[in-house]
Amino acid sequence: MTCSEPARTTTGRLPGGLVTTTRRIRRTLAAGPRVVIAAVVKALGYRLVRVQYHGTLGEADGAVPRGTTVFDDEVPAVANLDPALLGALREAAKDAANDGVEFFVNSGWRSPEYQNRLRREAVSRYGSEKEAARWVATPGTSPHVSGNAVDIGPSEAKAWLSEHGARYGLCQIYRNEPWHYELRPEAVEHGCPPMYPDPSHDPRMRQ
Structure with a gap:
């Protein structure tokens, strides 16, 4: 996975933000690895550029x-x-x-x-x-x-x-x-x- 620099800086109270983010990530766990990866990247404030999975032939x-x-x-x-x-x-x-x-x-x-x-x-x-x-x-x-x-x-x-x-x-x-x-x-x-x-x-x- 390749990520760029953070797209934005998160503001607000840190503890509340972490709790909300954690809950959102947990709700995506059953959706499969690709959704989980995207959710984690978004939660961390990064812009997803490209995800390359093992076995991809190009x-x-x-x-x-x-x-x-x-x-x-x-x-x-x-x-x-x-x-x-x-x-x-x-x-x-x-x-x-x-x-x-x-x-x-x-x-x-x-x-x-x-x-x-x-x-x-x-x-x-x-x-x-x-x-x-x-x-x-x-x-x-x-x-x-x-x-x-x-x-x-x-x-x-x-x-x-x-x-x-x-x-x-x-x-x-x-x-x-x-x-x-x-x-x-x-x-x-x-x-x-x-x-x-x-x-x-x-x-x-x-x-």
Whole structure:
């Protein structure tokens, strides 16, 4: 928890103020830890700036701020991508810009912890590990965790890469994920390989 300097100085008789404050805090105990924290901070006369709970996953784990592009080196999800993949993406993005198309990164590198959370959420959403595997890999097999995959948007960028990506070695890997691109250098000369129907058909996901 991070607090600023006191927002105000409390005036009045100290004993009465303490009694009133104590009673208010006791009444909030049953409301849960977050409410209790906020009540205590307010009672002490501090302005609450931000509360960070243990286990929160943010940008450092691969969460991507809205509007992130392939040129945003300060964002870990971009900076931690494989250099060859990132180079190809930037080359493609520059050429796409000439056609009025901008690449935005919806997801890139992810920490194992972040990937594991996405996997758990997918199991909850789709009802089983088998169905979740069609959309989200495990931390041990995900190319996002290794920095070898990126999810690109919006639809104009996906359409541009679908048509031109192979000349940069950028290939859509899964038919059900038109946003997911990986680097296949051989595609520059031979074209992209056939797509898997979904990640569950990818032999890498079975390791």
